[in-house]
Amino acid sequence: MKILKSLMVTAAVAVALMANAAHAENKKIALVVKALGIGFFEAANKGAQEAAKELGDVEVIYTGPTSTTAEGQIEVINSLIAQKVDAIAVSANDTDALVPALKKAMDRGIKVISWDSGVAKEGRLMHLNPSSSPLIGNMIIKLAADNLPEGGDVAVLSASATATNQNTWIAEMKKVQGNYKGINVVTTVYGDDLADKSYRETQGLIQSYPNLKAIIAPTSVGIVAAAQAVTDAGKIGQINVTGLGLPSEMAGHVKSGASKSFAIWNPIDLGYSATMIAYDLIGGAEAKPGAELKMGRMGTVKLDDNNEGAMADPFVYDASNVEDFAKIF
Amino acid sequence: MTDAHLSPRNIPDRLQGRGARILKSWESLLLVVAIAIFLGNSLASPYFLDPWNLSDATFNFTEKAMIAFAMALVIISGEIDLSVASIIALASTAMGYAVQLGVDTPALVAIGLGVGLICGMVNGLLITGLGLPSIVVTIGTMSLFRGLSFIVLGDQAFTGYPESFAWFGQGYFWWVFSFEFTLFVLLAVIYGVLLHKTNFGRAVYAIGNNQTAALFSGVRVARVKFILFLLTGLMAGLASICLTSRLGSTRPSIALGWELEVVTMVVLGGVNILGGSGTIPGVVLAALIMGMVTFGFGLLNVPGIVMSIFIGLLLISVIALPILWQRARRRLAH
Numbered sequence: 001m002k003i004l005k006s007l008m009v010t011a012a013v014a015v016a017l018m019a020n021a022a023h024a025e026n027k028k029i030a031l032v033v034k035a036l037g038i039g040f041f042e043a044a045n046k047g048a049q050e051a052a053k054e055l056g057d058v059e060v061i062y063t064g065p066t067s068t069t070a071e072g073q074i075e076v077i078n079s080l081i082a083q084k085v086d087a088i089a090v091s092a093n094d095t096d097a098l099v100p101a102l103k104k105a106m107d108r109g110i111k112v113i114s115w116d117s118g119v120a121k122e123g124r125l126m127h128l129n130p131s132s133s134p135l136i137g138n139m140i141i142k143l144a145a146d147n148l149p150e151g152g153d154v155a156v157l158s159a160s161a162t163a164t165n166q167n168t169w170i171a172e173m174k175k176v177q178g179n180y181k182g183i184n185v186v187t188t189v190y191g192d193d194l195a196d197k198s199y200r201e202t203q204g205l206i207q208s209y210p211n212l213k214a215i216i217a218p219t220s221v222g223i224v225a226a227a228q229a230v231t232d233a234g235k236i237g238q239i240n241v242t243g244l245g246l247p248s249e250m251a252g253h254v255k256s257g258a259s260k261s262f263a264i265w266n267p268i269d270l271g272y273s274a275t276m277i278a279y280d281l282i283g284g285a286e287a288k289p290g291a292e293l294k295m296g297r298m299g300t301v302k303l304d305d306n307n308e309g310a311m312a313d314p315f316v317y318d319a320s321n322v323e324d325f326a327k328i329f
Numbered sequence: 330m331t332d333a334h335l336s337p338r339n340i341p342d343r344l345q346g347r348g349a350r351i352l353k354s355w356e357s358l359l360l361v362v363a364i365a366i367f368l369g370n371s372l373a374s375p376y377f378l379d380p381w382n383l384s385d386a387t388f389n390f391t392e393k394a395m396i397a398f399a400m401a402l403v404i405i406s407g408e409i410d411l412s413v414a415s416i417i418a419l420a421s422t423a424m425g426y427a428v429q430l431g432v433d434t435p436a437l438v439a440i441g442l443g444v445g446l447i448c449g450m451v452n453g454l455l456i457t458g459l460g461l462p463s464i465v466v467t468i469g470t471m472s473l474f475r476g477l478s479f480i481v482l483g484d485q486a487f488t489g490y491p492e493s494f495a496w497f498g499q500g501y502f503w504w505v506f507s508f509e510f511t512l513f514v515l516l517a518v519i520y521g522v523l524l525h526k527t528n529f530g531r532a533v534y535a536i537g538n539n540q541t542a543a544l545f546s547g548v549r550v551a552r553v554k555f556i557l558f559l560l561t562g563l564m565a566g567l568a569s570i571c572l573t574s575r576l577g578s579t580r581p582s583i584a585l586g587w588e589l590e591v592v593t594m595v596v597l598g599g600v601n602i603l604g605g606s607g608t609i610p611g612v613v614l615a616a617l618i619m620g621m622v623t624f625g626f627g628l629l630n631v632p633g634i635v636m637s638i639f640i641g642l643l644l645i646s647v648i649a650l651p652i653l654w655q656r657a658r659r660r661l662a663h
Binding site for chain 2: 036037061063064065066067069070071072074075076078079081082083084094095096097099100104120
């Protein structure tokens with residue numbers, strides 16, 4: 001013990017100066033994810049690497065804990081602070097528990113942003129949301145309208161009646177409904193994010209509205225169940241199922257034609273944009289309400305009062321790309 | 330030695346000399362491993378040998394090590410306590426609840442330690458009072474304590490701990506020595522003395538080696554065991570204060586899976602999982618090794634799963650080495 005300790009202290013003091021002097025030329029941006037080995041985050045890393053290649057003088061460190069715990073992420077963050085990275089972009093396992101560790105990082109001059117899953121305001125400079133409620137609300141009705149040039153009846157299959165996310169998106173959708181001429185939203189039903197209930201509610205819609213042309217399901221459970229119900233009722237080609245879903249679960253239904261297209265955020269773009277924003281902040285850009293930060297090919301992000309910003313419209317998946325993304329998430 | 334003429338015959342009280350015993354001990358093997366890892370880390374990353382970085386690294390193990398000291402005693406006595414991580418969660422939840430009622434730091438510390446003690450008491454009573462096997466009881470209370478925490482919190486979190494509370498997990502005692510690390514050193518000394526220099530410590534070894542013989546020799550087995558479970562509860566409460574303070578928030582998933590990491594630390598430290606032997610210096614070294622491996626690999630951005638594999642291999646090889654060594658020597662002797 002004694003020997004180890006004295007060795008630790010003397011050696012530490014001696015080499016500390018050398019370590020400080022050694023400085024890498026590349027800017028180091030750490031992409032910290034909830035846990036390694038998750039397809040969604042591997043895709044985000046792909047985007048981050050793309051951004052690094054484009055920027056040239058950036059090295060992306062892709063890291064994260066083995067399981068989705070806050071304690072594990074803190075250990076990772078501590079080792080990144082020690083490596084004196086220039087920026088940390090984190091998708092957090094816990095909104096609050098990471099704050100002290102990230103504050104320490106910011107105290108030592110590291111630019112900290114959160115993306116995908118956010119950190120409380122005091123623990124980051126800005127948070128990048130994949131999209132925003134108005135953009136999502138607009139996208140889900142646009143997806144239905146794009147395949148209905150002559151207009152027609154459209155129904156909404158939501159999650160539960162109290163689901164905050166879905167209710168906000170549907171409210172935003174109704175705000176912009178006037179922009180899509182001829183689209184008539186006949187009703188909203190609730191499948192409670194249960195596969196069997198969503199399936200039965202869809203059957204009900206098909207029987208009640210014989211002129212139904214499209215079903216919008218802004219929930220990943222609902223959209224799959226609705227597509228299955230439409231397939232089983234032999235209505236492929238007559239009723240188009242769209243909304244928000246996961247490529248891996250929807251690939252089959254896109255192939256069969258039950259769903260012509262659907263949307264969800266693109267993790268590649270998300271990792272790309274987070275890296276670009278981190279780079280912009282390292283370069284001296286300031287994250288404050290109203291500021292616009294650069295995201296390379298994704299344009300710019302404007303920050304709101306909470307220093308949060310929305311990246312883009314949800315990304316549209318159709319027969320041309322769903323197979324590739326189905327392998328990712 | 331000067332008055333050797335008083336005793337004509339020198340009867341040795343141990344089979345080997347003190348020096349030889351220390352040299353061949355588990356602890357010296359661990360020390361060699363620790364030094365090797367330390368040197369390896371220093372060569373592999375330019376950031377390792379930095380006082381502040383090393384200080385940050387200690388947070389990887391200090392909380393777990395606090396519990397590991399008490400756990401070492403429990404395991405030496407032939408029992409085990411798997412509920413420690415859940416006690417952390419319950420104690421943290423109780424403190425978080427108290428914060429919502431406007432309770433201040435000193436009372437929060439009392440609540441954290443108190444809940445730990447009560448949980449330890451529940452374990453102790455079930456094990457010594459009803460004579461149930463500790464592994465069964467603590468698997469039960471592991472679910473029970475964390476379950477209570479889940480009932481209170483669900484998917485919510487308690488935040489808003491007072492500023493002064495942050496000191497326990499984020500404060501520094503002197504220069505780079507954090508409060509947690511100082512506490513770790515202090516507890517190492519306390520538990521070292523308790524196990525190696527007191528009657529209580531001898532009783533713990535006696536129970537672990539042969540419980541019946543210990544009982545007939547006048548050792549109050551039930552009382553000693555009860556105290557051991559109180560101690561692990563108390564240490565889990567203490568670790569809960571430190572971890573909660575470090576995170577600044579409470580979620581029911583706090584310290585998930587730590588019971589196995591604590592047991593790993595104890596076993597790596599040379600404590601016989603079947604009871605009867607083990608030392609506190611060994612546990613201290615094991616804590617340092619696990620902390621350095623995690624931090625060193627983190628600096629190289631090695632994925633966490635590789636770290637787990639390394640710790641697993643280390644555990645197996647450190648346990649297997651002395652056995653292989655003995656076999657080799659026996660073969661050479663023949």
